[in-house]
Amino acid sequence: MSSLVKSLIFGIIVIALLYIVNAMMSSTGFFGAGIDDYSARLLVFIGINIILATSLNLINGFTGQFSIGHAGFMAVGAYSSAYFTVTYGRQLESAFSSLGELGATSVILLIAVVIGAIVAAVVGLIVGIPSLRLRGDYLAIVTLGFAEIIRIVILNIDAVGGATGYQVPGYANFLWIGIFAVITVVVVHNIVKSDVGRALISIREDELAAEAMGVNTTRYKVVSFVISSAFAGIAGVLFAHYNKFLSTNDFQFIKSFEVIIMIVLGGMGSMTGAIIGAIVVTLLPELLRQLSFIQVPFIQVGSSGEVLLSSIPLDSLRLVIFALILILTMILRPQGIFGTKEFGLNWLKRPRKESAGAETVGDSEGTPIAQQKEAKRLTSEEEDQ
Amino acid sequence: MDTFVQQLINGLTIGSIYALIALGYTMVYGILRLINFAHGDVFMVGAYTGYMLAIHLGFASSPSIIGFVVVLFGSMIIAAVIGMLIERLAYRPVRKYSRMTTLITAIGMSLFLEYIFVVIFSGTPRAFPQLLPSDNYTLFGNATINTSQLLIFVVSILLMLGLQFIIFKTKVGKAMRAVSFNLNSAKLMGVNTDFVIAFTFALGSALAAAGGVLVAQYNPKIEPLMGLLIGLKAFVAAVLGGIGNIPGAVLGGLLIGAAETLVVGYGQYIGIPSTYRDAVAFAILILVLLIRPAGLLGSNVQEKV
Numbered sequence: 001m002s003s004l005v006k007s008l009i010f011g012i013i014v015i016a017l018l019y020i021v022n023a024m025m026s027s028t029g030f031f032g033a034g035i036d037d038y039s040a041r042l043l044v045f046i047g048i049n050i051i052l053a054t055s056l057n058l059i060n061g062f063t064g065q066f067s068i069g070h071a072g073f074m075a076v077g078a079y080s081s082a083y084f085t086v087t088y089g090r091q092l093e094s095a096f097s098s099l100g101e102l103g104a105t106s107v108i109l110l111i112a113v114v115i116g117a118i119v120a121a122v123v124g125l126i127v128g129i130p131s132l133r134l135r136g137d138y139l140a141i142v143t144l145g146f147a148e149i150i151r152i153v154i155l156n157i158d159a160v161g162g163a164t165g166y167q168v169p170g171y172a173n174f175l176w177i178g179i180f181a182v183i184t185v186v187v188v189h190n191i192v193k194s195d196v197g198r199a200l201i202s203i204r205e206d207e208l209a210a211e212a213m214g215v216n217t218t219r220y221k222v223v224s225f226v227i228s229s230a231f232a233g234i235a236g237v238l239f240a241h242y243n244k245f246l247s248t249n250d251f252q253f254i255k256s257f258e259v260i261i262m263i264v265l266g267g268m269g270s271m272t273g274a275i276i277g278a279i280v281v282t283l284l285p286e287l288l289r290q291l292s293f294i295q296v297p298f299i300q301v302g303s304s305g306e307v308l309l310s311s312i313p314l315d316s317l318r319l320v321i322f323a324l325i326l327i328l329t330m331i332l333r334p335q336g337i338f339g340t341k342e343f344g345l346n347w348l349k350r351p352r353k354e355s356a357g358a359e360t361v362g363d364s365e366g367t368p369i370a371q372q373k374e375a376k377r378l379t380s381e382e383e384d385q
Numbered sequence: 386m387d388t389f390v391q392q393l394i395n396g397l398t399i400g401s402i403y404a405l406i407a408l409g410y411t412m413v414y415g416i417l418r419l420i421n422f423a424h425g426d427v428f429m430v431g432a433y434t435g436y437m438l439a440i441h442l443g444f445a446s447s448p449s450i451i452g453f454v455v456v457l458f459g460s461m462i463i464a465a466v467i468g469m470l471i472e473r474l475a476y477r478p479v480r481k482y483s484r485m486t487t488l489i490t491a492i493g494m495s496l497f498l499e500y501i502f503v504v505i506f507s508g509t510p511r512a513f514p515q516l517l518p519s520d521n522y523t524l525f526g527n528a529t530i531n532t533s534q535l536l537i538f539v540v541s542i543l544l545m546l547g548l549q550f551i552i553f554k555t556k557v558g559k560a561m562r563a564v565s566f567n568l569n570s571a572k573l574m575g576v577n578t579d580f581v582i583a584f585t586f587a588l589g590s591a592l593a594a595a596g597g598v599l600v601a602q603y604n605p606k607i608e609p610l611m612g613l614l615i616g617l618k619a620f621v622a623a624v625l626g627g628i629g630n631i632p633g634a635v636l637g638g639l640l641i642g643a644a645e646t647l648v649v650g651y652g653q654y655i656g657i658p659s660t661y662r663d664a665v666a667f668a669i670l671i672l673v674l675l676i677r678p679a680g681l682l683g684s685n686v687q688e689k690v
């Protein structure tokens with residue numbers, strides 16, 4: 001079977017599945033099976049978070065650069081596309097009315113996604129070029145600062161609601177969010193498996209060596225950063241048009257940190273790890289909310305400075321728990337839960353014959369065989385001692 | 386002209402605070418090549434420690450110079466201990482891993498400090514008690530300077546001179562310079578690097594805490610997230626001056642403080658509304674990275690293979 005046919009079948013199955021879930025979310029349900037609004041919202045946010053985590057993983061996990069301003073690019077995509085749909089949405093709805101309501105809103109959403117992605121990519125280019133020319137941690141601080149600038153700028157633009165918030169038409173639904181989540185995963189996966197991906201991984205492993213081997217490191221870093229920003233923009237577009245309301249509070253530092261936690265938990269440089277991280281980080285606060293009947297004794301300081309021992313619900317410790325998870329993961333398992341390993345169903349397949357070159361080139365993660373052998377030798381030596 | 390002098394005084398006041406915090410960033414970066422994201426939060430911890438000391442030692446109701454000195458040094462000492470604990474518990478175990486790992490740990494530490502303080506003190510701002518009687522002094526005609534601004538200048542200059550003394554005239558300062566030059570060589574020469582690193586964290590945290598108490602005197606509203614933005618700006622100040630360079634951190638802090646208040650004062654004439662105040666530092670950062678990445682006083686070091 002040719003790969004094109006395979007991809008087509010894969011695409012059709014995915015869309016059919018997403019369509020069924022989407023239908024289950026509607027008021028009528030799908031043949032009697034329904035999903036309540038609460039679960040529907042969670043599924044939607046899992047989808048958006050998968051886009052965010054997978055795209056951030058491209059720059060943080062695979063290229064080894066450290067961006068912590070993903071929420072800023074998300075905000076750029078969200079606000080630029082929302083400005084478009086608020087301004088031209090009505091006109092376009094009537095222009096595309098021959099496609100039916102679902103068709104018209106889908107077309108407008110697609111245009112909005114393109115706009116959001118392009119604007120976020122351009123901004124990513126502007127931010128990326130000065131900071132990625134340099135080695136080291138400058139990207140981290142620049143992206144963090146940039147995310148804050150963007151928030152301040154948006155707060156000062158009255159055309160997009162400023163501090164009061166921005167009403168956006170609700171064109172996005174689970175079907176589109178799911179499709180874009182799958183597209184993001186497929187695109188990032190294909191980039192990583194391509195020669196560009198090899199270049200990115202070589203930069204992560206050793207930037208100096210990569211440069212010596214003729215990899216144009218600045219160029220590849222910027223490319224990876226721009227693609228990552230574009231997808232963050234798409235996540236922003238979908239969030240804006242699902243949530244129907246935008247406030248700059250949705251794009252604070254804490255949002256960027258959440259995405260970092262997703263990929264750190266899953267393992268930087270693992271596609272499946274990032275997806276699982278996105279699911280866990282979306283569901284964990286909800287789990288804690290369910291457990292909010294558990295009271296934890298905690299020291300608190302009253303309004304006039306008196307020290308009290310009071311009991312607080314587990315739920316209010318959500319961010320403290322996140323922070324502790326982050327620190328403990330770094331101390332105990334710095335490569336994340338999955339590391340660069342992929343979790344998949346490959347072990348179900350029949351083992352294929354290794355091609356002749358595989359032994360000398362490297363394994364599926366791109367780790368050179370020689371390096372693996374060295375690592376094995378070192379661990380066995382340690383065991384001997 | 387009078388307002389210009391006034392703006393400059395206000396700018397240099399906040400700039401001195403940036404400089405105090407930037408010193409901690411630059412020292413830790415110089416030694417460990419780590420952006421200590423939690424440093425801005427140590428500044429916040431310092432302000433809250435000062436708040437608790439002032440209330441529980443009874444200085445809140447009766448302003449006096451002794452009360453101020455006790456609160457200042459008390460919170461500096463407590464913050465120094467907290468800084469060493471952070472280093473010991475979170476950073477030392479990950480020091481052997483990649484820089485990305487230490488950076489993520491630092492972010493985790495920053496989040497942890499912020500939200501544990503939100504839980505303990507709640508997110509609503511608190512009023513910091515006035516520790517000294519407030520007076521206004523007139524300078525150069527119409528410009529005025531109040532006690533807390535004067536205090537910021539005097540205390541930060543004294544602390545910076547003290548730091549200069551420790552780094553250049555004491556044995557541990559010599560060890561700090563050696564470790565920042567090359568950690569492994571210093572270790573081979575018999576320097577107790579673990580101690581030097583812990584000492585650096587203590588020193589930086591004490592300076593940040595002093596900044597916290599001084600800011601709380603100047604603008605008596607403290608909240609758990611107050612360290613986030615001010616810490617970032619201080620980091621920008623360190624980069625502007627040349628990261629790892631101590632006079633550079635002071636220069637960068639003063640420049641950023643001055644630039645900020647000048648934008649607030651005069652930006653409207655060139656089309657920058659004063660609400661962009663917080664964006665100034667980051668615009669400067671991007672310019673520095675484009676034009677002179679090593680910073681104003683930093684030297685360009687080639688990476689050796």
